[in-house]
Amino acid sequence: MPRGELKVDLAKRVMRLRESEPADPTVSVGGLSEVFRHPMFTEGTEDQRNRIMWESSQSRYEDELGFPLDNYFGRSIQPWVSGDALDLGCFTGGRAVAWLERYKPTSMSGVDVSDDFIEAGRRFAEAKGVAIDFRTGFGEQLPWPDASFDTILSFDVLEHVRSIEATLHECRRVLRSDGRLLVVFPSYFQPIEHHLSLVTEVPGLQYVFSGPTLISAYRQLLAERDSDVSWYDRGPMEEWERGNTINGTTNREFQQLIRAQDWDVLFQSFEPIGAVGRRAQAGKGRWLALASRPLTRVPGLQEVALHRLTYVLRRA
Numbered sequence: 001m002p003r004g005e006l007k008v009d010l011a012k013r014v015m016r017l018r019e020s021e022p023a024d025p026t027v028s029v030g031g032l033s034e035v036f037r038h039p040m041f042t043e044g045t046e047d048q049r050n051r052i053m054w055e056s057s058q059s060r061y062e063d064e065l066g067f068p069l070d071n072y073f074g075r076s077i078q079p080w081v082s083g084d085a086l087d088l089g090c091f092t093g094g095r096a097v098a099w100l101e102r103y104k105p106t107s108m109s110g111v112d113v114s115d116d117f118i119e120a121g122r123r124f125a126e127a128k129g130v131a132i133d134f135r136t137g138f139g140e141q142l143p144w145p146d147a148s149f150d151t152i153l154s155f156d157v158l159e160h161v162r163s164i165e166a167t168l169h170e171c172r173r174v175l176r177s178d179g180r181l182l183v184v185f186p187s188y189f190q191p192i193e194h195h196l197s198l199v200t201e202v203p204g205l206q207y208v209f210s211g212p213t214l215i216s217a218y219r220q221l222l223a224e225r226d227s228d229v230s231w232y233d234r235g236p237m238e239e240w241e242r243g244n245t246i247n248g249t250t251n252r253e254f255q256q257l258i259r260a261q262d263w264d265v266l267f268q269s270f271e272p273i274g275a276v277g278r279r280a281q282a283g284k285g286r287w288l289a290l291a292s293r294p295l296t297r298v299p300g301l302q303e304v305a306l307h308r309l310t311y312v313l314r315r316a
Contacts, residue, residue, distance in 0.1 A: 004213075011209045011217035015200035019221070022198045022232060029055035031063065033091060034198070036116050038231035053092060053120035054127075060094030061124070068102060069095075069155060072184045072276055072310050073269055078103055080180045080266070080312050083150025086111065088139060088171070089157025093121025097128050105151060109133040111142060139167035147176045156308075158185040159193075162240040164249050165257055172261060172315050180266070181313040188248040189303035190273070195244045198232050211243045218244060251302050251309050262316045269310035270296040276307040 025035045029052050035041060041052050070076050081103040087096040090110030100108040110121055110132055118134045125132040137143040139161040152171050161167045171181050186193035191203040196214060199221050205214055215237050222229040234244070242248025258265065272292035274285030295305035 007209065007213045008216045008220065011205070011213050012221055014205065014208070015196070015202055015217055015221060018201040020197060020199060020201045021225075021227075025052075025231070029059065031056065031059045031091075032232075033114075033117070034232040036114065039228070041116075050123075053116070053123060057092040057094040057097075057120050057124035060091060061098050062094070064095045064098035064102075067278060069099070069153070069182075069184070072155075072271070072308055073182075073267065073312075074271060077182060077312075080182060081105055081151050081153070083107075083176075084148065085109070085151040085153060086142075086144075086149045086174070088142075088152050088154035088167075089160070090117070090121055090134065092117050093124045093132065093134060095155065096121065096132055096134075097125055097130055099153060100130055100132060101128075107131075107133070109135070109144070109149070111135050111137045111139075113138055138162075140170060142170045142174050144174050146173055148174045150176055150179050152179070152181045154181070154183045154185070156185055158183055158254075159188070159195075159246045159249060161247060164247060164254065168257055168261055168263070172263075175315040177315065179315045181263070181315070182311070183313070184308050184310045186308055187251045187254075187303045187306060188242065188246065189250060190306065190308070191304060192273075195246050206243055211241060211248070212237050215241075215244055251306065252299070254309055254311075258311075258313060264314040264316050265311060266314050267312035269306075269308070270302075271307050271310070272296050272305050273307050 022032060023030055025038050026040060029035055035052060035056060041049055083105060084107045085105035087099065087110040090096045090112050093110055096108055096110040112118060115136050118136045121134040135143045140163050152175060158164055188206065194206045196205060196218055199218050219233065222233050240247055272289050274280060274288030274292060279285045292305040295301040
């Protein structure tokens with residue numbers, strides 16, 4: 001067996017140690033974007049499609065109400081949110097609605113890559129009785145003119161853009177002078193954020209295997225399943241990907257980018273794995289947090305120990 005195939009086979013064996021599957025979307029839509037590729041949406045009736053859009057938006061809305069963005073910063077972010085605000089990577093709009101209600105910016109906008117996501121957001125906002133300007137677009141080319149916003153918020157999105165460098169440039173362009181960018185996203189080396197959880201919950205796979213090996217193993221494991229997996233399968237690895245749908249940005253690389261673009265760092269969180277999130281809220285992960293906390297200030301080890309890269313940046 002060729003060496004490449006041996007690596008893929010080994011990756012599959014490791015991934016099977018804690019194999020996982022997504023919840024059945026016909027039972028619970030949840031917050032997965034992959035649901036919009038499921039036959040019940042792509043081939044469904046208008047009523048079925050409307051239900052899926054609503055449940056997706058509602059899921060993200062309830063998630064934000066239950067665990068607000070403030071928790072990732074360890075404090076209220078209200079002082080940093082003002083004026084005209086943008087949700088960068090709004091998905092189906094649930095969080096944008098919750099942020100508008102909670103932080104009360106003058107106006108709220110949202111952008112994401114799919115017309116279906118944007119349509120869902122528009123319907124959800126209308127049903128909630130709020131006005132939000134949702135538009136289809138990419139972080140690397142935002143569909144607004146210069147100096148349109150005072151605040152940009154982005155949760156678990158920057159790891160998925162094709163170019164963080166270009167996206168940060170665009171954020172600078174559409175922010176007004178002294179505008180703030182609040183970002184929360186995982187480092188590539190955060191052990192449980194390899195974005196393979198629809199197949200496996202084994203942590204740290206990216207430490208051992210390359211992106212192409214993991215994606216090949218991912219697809220082969222799906223091919224062996226009896227259930228319909230077409231909606232969460234994927235094609236060949238794209239040039240910008242370092243892993244499954246992720247660009248592989250590290251904390252060190254992100255810091256280099258923000259220095260190169262002259263962003264002012266107003267705040268950075270050093271909360272460790274196990275201290276933030278739903279599991280922490282439920283009292284789980286306490287010992288992991290205690291063990292990880294001393295490492296969050298150590299260059300290099302931060303990549304593994306930090307729960308998320310959490311920054312407030314100001315356009316200088």
